Amino acid sequence: MSQFANPGVGTFTAWDYVVFASLFVVSSGIGVFFAIKERKKVTSHEFLVAGRQMFCGPVALSLTASFMSAVTVLGAPSEVYRHGASFILFCVAFTFVVIFTAELFLPVFYRSGIASTYEYLELRFNRLVRLAATIIYILQTILYTGIVVYAPALALNQVTGFNLWGSVFATGIVCTFYCTLGGLKAVLWTDAFQLVVMILGFLTVLIQGSIKLGGSSNMWKIARNGQRLNVFDFNVDPLRRHTFWTLAVGGTFTWLGIYGVNQSIVQRCISCKSEKHAKMALYLNLLGLWVITVCAVFSGLIMYGYYVNCDPWTAGFISASDQLMPYFVMEILGHLPGLPGLFVACAFSATLSTVAASINALATVTYEDYVKQCFPNISDKMSTWISKGLCILYGAACTSMAVAASLMGGIIQAALSIHGMCGGPMLGLFSLGILFPCANWIGAIGGLAVGVTLSFWPAIGGLIYPAPASKTLPLHLSTNSCLRLNTSDLFPTSLPTVIPEQMHRPPLADSWYSISYLYYSPLGFLGSLGAGLLLSFISGPRHGANVKPLLVRPFCNLFCFWSEKYKRIFWFGVLHGEENSTEANNENRISDNDLTVKMPPGKDLIDVYSQEAMKAPSAYTPEQQPHSNVGVTKDTYF
Incomplete structure (x- = not known):
C-alpha cells in the first residue's frame, strides 16, 4: 500500500464516451462504404x-x-x-x-x-x-x-x-x-x-x-x-x-x-x-x-x-x-x-x-x-x-490471444520484442536469397534454424533471468512534493523498490542473457545469413542459370567501384548487367499453349504479359491461367 495520498484523477464523462465511440463508428463506416463501392469487384x-x-x-x-x-x-x-x-x-x-x-x-x-x-x-x-x-x-x-x-x-x-x-x-x-x-x-x-x-x-x-x-x-x-x-x-x-x-x-x-x-x-x-x-x-x-x-x-x-x-x-x-x-x-x-x-x-x-x-x-x-x-x-x-x-x-x-495475454504476467514485456526475435532471422533469410545468387534451399532452411536459435536463446534466457538492476534502473525520480499519509515520515522515496537479485544465476545470466533486447534482431540476422552462406557452399552453391534475374539484387551491385568482371563473378551465372538484362528481356518469350509474347523496347514485362493474357484468355487451360494477383507465373523465365 502506498504511503502517499493519491490525489486521484477524473474518469470518463458522457462526452468522452461520445468521442471515443465515434472512432469505432467511423472506422466501421469506412468498411461498409468500400464493401458497397467494390461489391462488383469480387476477386481475391x-x-x-x-x-x-x-x-x-x-x-x-x-x-x-x-x-x-x-x-x-x-x-x-x-x-x-x-x-x-x-x-x-x-x-x-x-x-x-x-x-x-x-x-x-x-x-x-x-x-x-x-x-x-x-x-x-x-x-x-x-x-x-x-x-x-x-x-x-x-x-x-x-x-x-x-x-x-x-x-x-x-x-x-x-x-x-x-x-x-x-x-x-x-x-x-x-x-x-x-x-x-x-x-x-x-x-x-x-x-x-x-x-x-x-x-x-x-x-x-x-x-x-x-x-x-x-x-x-x-x-x-x-x-x-x-x-x-x-x-x-x-x-x-x-x-x-x-x-x-x-x-x-x-x-x-x-x-x-x-x-x-x-x-x-x-x-x-x-x-x-x-x-x-x-x-x-x-x-x-x-x-x-x-x-x-x-x-x-x-x-x-x-x-x-x-x-x-x-x-x-x-x-x-x-x-x-x-x-x-x-x-x-x-x-x-x-x-x-x-x-x-x-x-x-x-x-x-x-x-x-x-x-x-x-x-x-x-x-x-x-x-x-x-x-x-x-x-x-x-x-x-x-x-x-x-x-x-x-x-x-x-x-x-x-x-x-488478447484473453490469453492476461494470464501471461511478466511475459508480456518479452512478447513485445517478438518482432526482433522473429524478424531478425526472417530478414537474414530474405537477404540471403536477394543478395547472394549462390545460396540454395539447404542453406536457407539451415540458416533460418540457426538464426531463430541465436535470437530466441538470449531472449528466453533474459526472461527467466532478468538483467541486473544496475542495467535497467531508470534515471532519478523524486517524490519530495507528494502528500504523505503519515506526515511524521520525512524521508522521501527516490526510486521504486528494487527486488534483490537472485543468488543462484547461471554463468550466462549476467552476460549472454543480459544483452540488450535490441540486439536480438542483429543476432538472428547474422546467424541466418552467415549459416545460410556456409551451408550453401558446403552443400554446393546454386548455379545462377536456375535463378531468375528479377529475384536477386546481389550485394556486389551495392558497391559501384567494383568492376564489371567481379560483379559477374558474384552473380554466379545469373544474367548480369543492365544492358544484357534488357536485351534478354527483349528477346525473352513467355509461352503457354503456343501463346508467345514478344517484349517491346521499354515495356514492362509484367504489363505486356497481363495485356496479352487479356487479349487471348482462351489460349490458357484452367491450370495455366496467370496468377490472379501475380503478373508473371513462377514458370515464366526472365
Missing part, C-alpha cells in the same frame, strides 16, 4: 491487394499508422520519462530502414508480382522454405497482435476505469468487421483516418502540457537538470539497454525486419499502382515516423517536467509504468469534456490500425500460401468468400 486480388491501384498518399499514411501501435502511444513517452530522450535516436534507424526497404527489398517484391511476401521464397528456393517462414510469421503475428490489443486496454482500464474486456472485444470486433467487408482498401483508408486522430491526440497533450508547465522553455530546463537530454551515449557495452549503438544499429535491424520483409508492410507497398508510387509511399512514411517519434519524445519530456517532484509511479498511484501517459492525460485534461476521450481514441486508433494490418496480412498469407496451393482452380467468387472467412478466423484468433 481486389480484396487482398486493392487491385494494385492505390496511390502513394493513403499508403504512406497507412504505413505510419500501422507502425504507431498503442505500445508507441503509451510506452514511448513512458520510456522517455524514465530513461531520457535517447529514444529520439530511433529516427536514425528509421532513415536507414526506409532507404534499404525502398532501394533493396521493394524492387524485388514489386517486380516479382507476388501478393504474399513468402511466395518469393518459393520462387527463389522451394516450397519447404516458404512454408517454414509462413508458419513463423503466422505465430509471431497472432501473438504480437493479441498483446497489442490487451496491453493498452489494461493500462487504460486501471487509470480511466474504462472497461477492460469491453475495449478488448470492441477492438477485435470492429477490426474484423471492416477488414472483412472492405478488404485492404478499407484498411488503408481507415488507417489514414486513424492517423489523423492519433496526431490530434498527441497535439492535445503537447499543447495542454506545455501550458501547465508555463512554456516549452521550462520543459527544456527541467529536462536538462534531470539528465533527460543526455541523448548520445557511445558506450559499446552490449549489456546496456539503450545506447547510441543499440538504438541506431540494433533499431535498424529490428525495424528492417518489419519494414523490409514483413507481410503487413510489404502488402501495402505492392498495392500501389506503380513501383514509383510504392517508393514514394515509403519516403513519405519516413516523415510520418519522424513526426510520431518527436511527438512521443516531447510528450515524455513534458510529462517528466510535470511530475518532476512527485512521480506517480514511485509513489504508487499507478501499478505499472505504461499507465503513466493515461494517468497524465486524465490529470491535465480531465476537466475538459471530450479531450480525455480524444486521447483514448488516439491510443485505440493505434491499436486498430495495427490489428487491422495484421488480420489482413494473415488472411493474405494463408490464402496465397495454403488455400490457393491446395485448390488452384477455385472461382473468383469463392476466393473472395474464403478471404473474408480468413479475416473472421484471424480476428477471432487475435482477440482470443
Whole structure:
C-alpha cells in the first residue's frame, strides 16, 4: 500500500464516451462504404491487394499508422520519462530502414508480382522454405497482435476505469468487421483516418502540457537538470539497454525486419499502382515516423517536467509504468469534456490500425500460401468468400490471444520484442536469397534454424533471468512534493523498490542473457545469413542459370567501384548487367499453349504479359491461367 495520498484523477464523462465511440463508428463506416463501392469487384486480388491501384498518399499514411501501435502511444513517452530522450535516436534507424526497404527489398517484391511476401521464397528456393517462414510469421503475428490489443486496454482500464474486456472485444470486433467487408482498401483508408486522430491526440497533450508547465522553455530546463537530454551515449557495452549503438544499429535491424520483409508492410507497398508510387509511399512514411517519434519524445519530456517532484509511479498511484501517459492525460485534461476521450481514441486508433494490418496480412498469407496451393482452380467468387472467412478466423484468433495475454504476467514485456526475435532471422533469410545468387534451399532452411536459435536463446534466457538492476534502473525520480499519509515520515522515496537479485544465476545470466533486447534482431540476422552462406557452399552453391534475374539484387551491385568482371563473378551465372538484362528481356518469350509474347523496347514485362493474357484468355487451360494477383507465373523465365 502506498504511503502517499493519491490525489486521484477524473474518469470518463458522457462526452468522452461520445468521442471515443465515434472512432469505432467511423472506422466501421469506412468498411461498409468500400464493401458497397467494390461489391462488383469480387476477386481475391481486389480484396487482398486493392487491385494494385492505390496511390502513394493513403499508403504512406497507412504505413505510419500501422507502425504507431498503442505500445508507441503509451510506452514511448513512458520510456522517455524514465530513461531520457535517447529514444529520439530511433529516427536514425528509421532513415536507414526506409532507404534499404525502398532501394533493396521493394524492387524485388514489386517486380516479382507476388501478393504474399513468402511466395518469393518459393520462387527463389522451394516450397519447404516458404512454408517454414509462413508458419513463423503466422505465430509471431497472432501473438504480437493479441498483446497489442490487451496491453493498452489494461493500462487504460486501471487509470480511466474504462472497461477492460469491453475495449478488448470492441477492438477485435470492429477490426474484423471492416477488414472483412472492405478488404485492404478499407484498411488503408481507415488507417489514414486513424492517423489523423492519433496526431490530434498527441497535439492535445503537447499543447495542454506545455501550458501547465508555463512554456516549452521550462520543459527544456527541467529536462536538462534531470539528465533527460543526455541523448548520445557511445558506450559499446552490449549489456546496456539503450545506447547510441543499440538504438541506431540494433533499431535498424529490428525495424528492417518489419519494414523490409514483413507481410503487413510489404502488402501495402505492392498495392500501389506503380513501383514509383510504392517508393514514394515509403519516403513519405519516413516523415510520418519522424513526426510520431518527436511527438512521443516531447510528450515524455513534458510529462517528466510535470511530475518532476512527485512521480506517480514511485509513489504508487499507478501499478505499472505504461499507465503513466493515461494517468497524465486524465490529470491535465480531465476537466475538459471530450479531450480525455480524444486521447483514448488516439491510443485505440493505434491499436486498430495495427490489428487491422495484421488480420489482413494473415488472411493474405494463408490464402496465397495454403488455400490457393491446395485448390488452384477455385472461382473468383469463392476466393473472395474464403478471404473474408480468413479475416473472421484471424480476428477471432487475435482477440482470443488478447484473453490469453492476461494470464501471461511478466511475459508480456518479452512478447513485445517478438518482432526482433522473429524478424531478425526472417530478414537474414530474405537477404540471403536477394543478395547472394549462390545460396540454395539447404542453406536457407539451415540458416533460418540457426538464426531463430541465436535470437530466441538470449531472449528466453533474459526472461527467466532478468538483467541486473544496475542495467535497467531508470534515471532519478523524486517524490519530495507528494502528500504523505503519515506526515511524521520525512524521508522521501527516490526510486521504486528494487527486488534483490537472485543468488543462484547461471554463468550466462549476467552476460549472454543480459544483452540488450535490441540486439536480438542483429543476432538472428547474422546467424541466418552467415549459416545460410556456409551451408550453401558446403552443400554446393546454386548455379545462377536456375535463378531468375528479377529475384536477386546481389550485394556486389551495392558497391559501384567494383568492376564489371567481379560483379559477374558474384552473380554466379545469373544474367548480369543492365544492358544484357534488357536485351534478354527483349528477346525473352513467355509461352503457354503456343501463346508467345514478344517484349517491346521499354515495356514492362509484367504489363505486356497481363495485356496479352487479356487479349487471348482462351489460349490458357484452367491450370495455366496467370496468377490472379501475380503478373508473371513462377514458370515464366526472365
